[in-house]
Amino acid sequence: MPVKFADRMSTVHRSFIREILKVTEDTSIISFAGGLPNPELFPVADLEAAAVGVFQDSGPQSLQYSTTEGYLPLREYIAARYKEKKGIDVSPDEILITSGSQQCLDLLGKVLLNAGDKVIIERPGYLGAIQSFSMFQADFITVDLEADGPNLAELEAALNQDKVKMFYAVTNFQNPSGLTYSAEKRAGVAKLMKGRDTLFIEDDPYGELRFRGESHPPVVRGYLDEGGILLGSFSKVAAPGFRLGWMVCGGEMRDKLIIAKQASDLHTSTFAQRVMHRYLTDNVLDDHIEKIKERYGKQRDVMVESIKKYFPAEVKITEPEGGMFLWATLPESLSAMDFFDEAIKNKVAFVPGRPFYVDDSGENTLRLNFSNSDEERIVEGIKRLGAGLKDFIARA
């Protein structure tokens, strides 16, 4: 007799993006589909030196089991950096180190969600969060993401529904849209969240990758003094292969998250945490981030300029001031999914936007990644996409 899976498995599916990425393993395809940092910018030699240092100074300890909370010196580094960069107060005891910030979403789902609980997400929303919260049978409410952040009237209406456990937001250079919350929208969100029993979850993997314009403090602790949880990650500022992220939150919530983390994987790699800490203390992270910003900023500029040159005027794009993605919107009647098949024939790939919507809308949208292609390939890829789009729109 076949095994019966848990009910939660009926609502989650293999990621469509994952399938797309398989198609794009063909190196003749210029791919703007992935969400990968540029591996040429990984600080390989400095991480190697850090790893050797850790092996030599604390080999046995760095290979042993360790605490679920995470390596204290690493938590101290993160707390100090929040103070220095964002001007917010975070205690090392409020930080929980996780196996990538994706794990934060899993742990939050575990600790907070009963089947049918409501979760507010942005429209479009981060696919990894949709997947994680779907595992706990969340009922999603979406709020339109405008150029400067969420539509506050929609957010207020959503918050006024029953049993809304959390509002999950990516406030800087959002994946997939590239959009960022303005100072006004941050203040507006904080005002709406205040005093509610709905948690504000602020995910910020890209915030340090700002090429231009002014940076804002996070909503959590920058604008909202209670009831918020802030997520962070080393994946985009150092390297994703170590799987190191974290969560800022205190009190009973953190106790529950620690219990959930312990049941999930005991703790995050002792070795990875110690190597990252050594790397961060032996090097100046800001210098490294400058290099990333310079490269990604140029790639972003080349992509935006090429789009303006080669795309038909009917296609609208976001012009992000940082991060790794921009977002394109085709005329309403068109399907980016249909166009994807044509683009692949022209050896260029992107991610159709529909998976970022839980309501099957967004058919005419698509995501373009600019972090993982050099300028030459960006120009060539955008040229191919532009030619294809002209045809596609003309035939529509």
Added chain:
Amino acid sequence: MPVKFADRMSTVHRSFIREILKVTEDTSIISFAGGLPNPELFPVADLEAAAVGVFQDSGPQSLQYSTTEGYLPLREYIAARYKEKKGIDVSPDEILITSGSQQCLDLLGKVLLNAGDKVIIERPGYLGAIQSFSMFQADFITVDLEADGPNLAELEAALNQDKVKMFYAVTNFQNPSGLTYSAEKRAGVAKLMKGRDTLFIEDDPYGELRFRGESHPPVVRGYLDEGGILLGSFSKVAAPGFRLGWMVCGGEMRDKLIIAKQASDLHTSTFAQRVMHRYLTDNVLDDHIEKIKERYGKQRDVMVESIKKYFPAEVKITEPEGGMFLWATLPESLSAMDFFDEAIKNKVAFVPGRPFYVDDSGENTLRLNFSNSDEERIVEGIKRLGAGLKDFIARA
């Protein structure tokens, strides 16, 4: 208003053992409480060489995001080792690399368990499994673990109940008891499991650490040709700090587990997987395991001999042929929890057995770890425990 946690959080608690381990951080205490491998035996220099090799040969790739399934060469190594060591056929495509084998339990819970589904575990049972499955609101049925494996009549009765999703078993040198399934019991379990829609989950982190006696193939694929899942780990044969485990299973089950893994942490550390693979191919793992077995075997012998010399005769122990733990049973009316407080005053620690029981029984049992203390401290610690036990029993 305070945040309302998910219902599942009401049934799980911070691990009692975790609290105990904090007490034993005091280095004046001789601790048999932990479940730690001996860090003196970690192959620090060889892992360092492997890490340097990985940085130099494939730095950028080893720091990038990677597939959820895990690094193919590592999966190939594991599959080949099963064939060589256990004589069972496993395809690399049936292996899913996890963030420690603890994560296997989380993923299995996620994929299989609805609230109230039944899970059969051994009595006493592995605490990490109790914690993971409790997160998914499992209803536990326990089967007595005898000297040679589970009581088969109890197992059959348990399997005949409704909605039994899985039977979770640690077949070699079980944590906490140190007990191992005999060939007869393995065959008996396989016979009982065959043709049912209950999954057999076989966890085997300690199987390679056999000091004496004859090794048996795993139940899964050794005795049971369908419906079984086999878990493994590098934590006890190499080092736990990398958090590397795996699961053997094929078909739709593996597809679902991959979806769950992706939602949980995207994938296990690319770097850790590549370093472990490099270590395994540049070195002979069996040579390293021999060293561990020699040391743990001696420590086990010293512990058993010291117990025979210093413990009152009323205390019964298991005499494991491998692994890291042995199990002691006090006269029935006594509480190992009460004795724990006295032992700490005498600067020696162990884990009271009660947390390994889901039915509040086992009050008179306790677990002793012999892998993480040298022979001298084992003799001294057992001497202190024995003296304390004589007093404790005399006063009872």
